[in-house]
Amino acid sequence: MIWLIGKRGMLGREVEALLDRQKRDYIATGAEVDITDIKQLKEFAADKPVSWIINCAAYTAVDKAEDEPEEAFKINADGPSNISKTAAYKNARLIHISTDYVFDGTKKGAYLETDLPNPINIYGKSKLKGEQYIAENLKAHFIIRTAWLYGKNGNNFVLTMLKQFREKPEVRVVTDQWGSPTCASDLAEAIIRIIDLNSGTFGLYHFANEGEINWYQFATEIYNLARIEGLTGRSVRLLPVTTDQYPTKAKRPVNSCLSKEKISRDFNIKVKPWKESLASFISALKID
Numbered sequence: 001m002i003w004l005i006g007k008r009g010m011l012g013r014e015v016e017a018l019l020d021r022q023k024r025d026y027i028a029t030g031a032e033v034d035i036t037d038i039k040q041l042k043e044f045a046a047d048k049p050v051s052w053i054i055n056c057a058a059y060t061a062v063d064k065a066e067d068e069p070e071e072a073f074k075i076n077a078d079g080p081s082n083i084s085k086t087a088a089y090k091n092a093r094l095i096h097i098s099t100d101y102v103f104d105g106t107k108k109g110a111y112l113e114t115d116l117p118n119p120i121n122i123y124g125k126s127k128l129k130g131e132q133y134i135a136e137n138l139k140a141h142f143i144i145r146t147a148w149l150y151g152k153n154g155n156n157f158v159l160t161m162l163k164q165f166r167e168k169p170e171v172r173v174v175t176d177q178w179g180s181p182t183c184a185s186d187l188a189e190a191i192i193r194i195i196d197l198n199s200g201t202f203g204l205y206h207f208a209n210e211g212e213i214n215w216y217q218f219a220t221e222i223y224n225l226a227r228i229e230g231l232t233g234r235s236v237r238l239l240p241v242t243t244d245q246y247p248t249k250a251k252r253p254v255n256s257c258l259s260k261e262k263i264s265r266d267f268n269i270k271v272k273p274w275k276e277s278l279a280s281f282i283s284a285l286k287i288d
Contacts (some may be wrong), residue, residue: 002026002195003050003092005035005083006057010154011097014188015054022192030057035079041086052195053087055080055096058127060155062101063249065122076126081133084141093140093202095191100147100179100208102128105253110212112259113145113204121250131204140202142194144187144263147208147256148218150281151184157215158281161222165232175216175240179256180208183277190269201266206258209274216240221275225282 002019006012007028019026033044035057059065059075080096087094101124102117119125134141150156164171190207219238226232243252260271 001049002052002054003045003048004028005033005053005055006030009056009058009060010151010156011149011184011187012056013153014151014184015056015191018185018188018192035082036074038082038085041082042089045086045090050090050092053083053090053092053094054191055083055094058097059123062121062123062252065126066249069122069126072122072126073129076123077129077133080130081137084134084137087140088138093142094134094138095142095144095194096130096134097187098131098143098145099124099127100145100206100256100258101253102131102145103253103256105177105255107255109255110257110259111206111255113206113262120253123250140200142199142202142205144191144205144207145258146182146187146206147258148179148181149184149187150181152281152285157181157218158222158278161219162226162231162285165223165226165234165236168236169234170237170239171219172239172241172246173216173219174243174246175214176242177252177254177256178212178214180210180212180258181218181274181278182208183272183274183281185281186272186277190263190267193267193269197267199267205263205266206260207263207269207271208258208260209277210260210271211274212257213274218274221278222282225279229282229286231282231286 007016008030016028034040059072065072102119104118104120150158
C-alpha cells in the first residue's frame with residue numbers, strides 16, 4: 001500500500017489523481033495527520049500495510065519563510081524527520097520531494113546530485129535540513145529535488161502569469177535567473193515509476209523538464225500559448241527586468257538548472273522538453 005502525505009498540495013493532487021486513474025491501493029492524508037507530530041504519524045500507520053510513503057507536504061511560501069523561519073523548519077525539516085522515522089517503523093520506502101533552492105546558484109551549468117548544497121534563503125535551508133534528517137533516519141529513501149514546479153492547483157508561476165495577462169497591460173519578468181520548469185503531472189509519473197520498479201537505488205535525484213531558460217523566456221512562451229488557446233484575448237507587453245529591479249524578500253539562486261541524467265539512467269525515465277509539457281498543460285486548461 002502507498003501512503004500519500006500532502007494530498008491537498010499542487011503535487012499531491014497530481015499524484016493522487018494518477019493513483020486514482022491507475023486504481024492503485026493507496027491512502028492519502030492532508031492536515032488531518034500532523035507531520036510535525038510523530039505520535040500521530042505512527043498511530044495512523046500502525047494498522048495499515050504501508051510499503052511506500054510519498055511525502056508531498058511542505059512549507060512553500062519562499063518569501064514568507066524569511067519572516068517565519070521556525071514554521072518553515074518545523075514543516076520542512078522536523079516533518080520529514082518524523083515521516084522518515086515512521087517509514088523506518090513500518091519498514092517502508094520513502095519518496096520525498098525537495099528543491100533546487102538547496103543550491104546557491106553560483107555554478108555554471110546544471111547541478112548534479114553530487115554538488116554541495118549551499119542554500120541562500122530560509123526556505124532552502126529548511127528543505128536541506130529535511131534532506132539531512134531523512135538520510136540520517138532511513139536508508140530506504142529517495143529524495144527528488146525539483147524546480148519551477150507548476151500545476152492546475154495552488155500558487156505557481158504559470159497560473160500567476162495567466163492571471164496577470166488577463167488583468168494587466170504590462171507584466172515585468174526577470175531575465176537573469178535561470179532554471180528548468182517542471183510540470184507537476186510529469187513529476188507525479190516519475191514518482192510512480194520509481195515505485196513500479198520497486199527500486200533499491202536509494203539516494204538523491206533531480207527531476208525537472210528538459211531545457212534551460214530564464215523566467216522571462218518562460219513567461220513569453222506562456223503568453224504565446226495562452227493567445228493560441230484563447231486563454232487571454234488582450235495584448236500584453238512583457239517587460240524584461242533584472243533581479244535588482246524586481247526585489248524579493250528571499251534571495252533566489254541565479255542558476256537553478258538541474259541535471260536529469262541520473263534519474264533518467266537509473267529508472268529509464270524519458271524526461272519531456274519543457275515546451276512540450278507546457279503546451280500540453282495550457283491546452284488542458286482550455287478544456288477544463
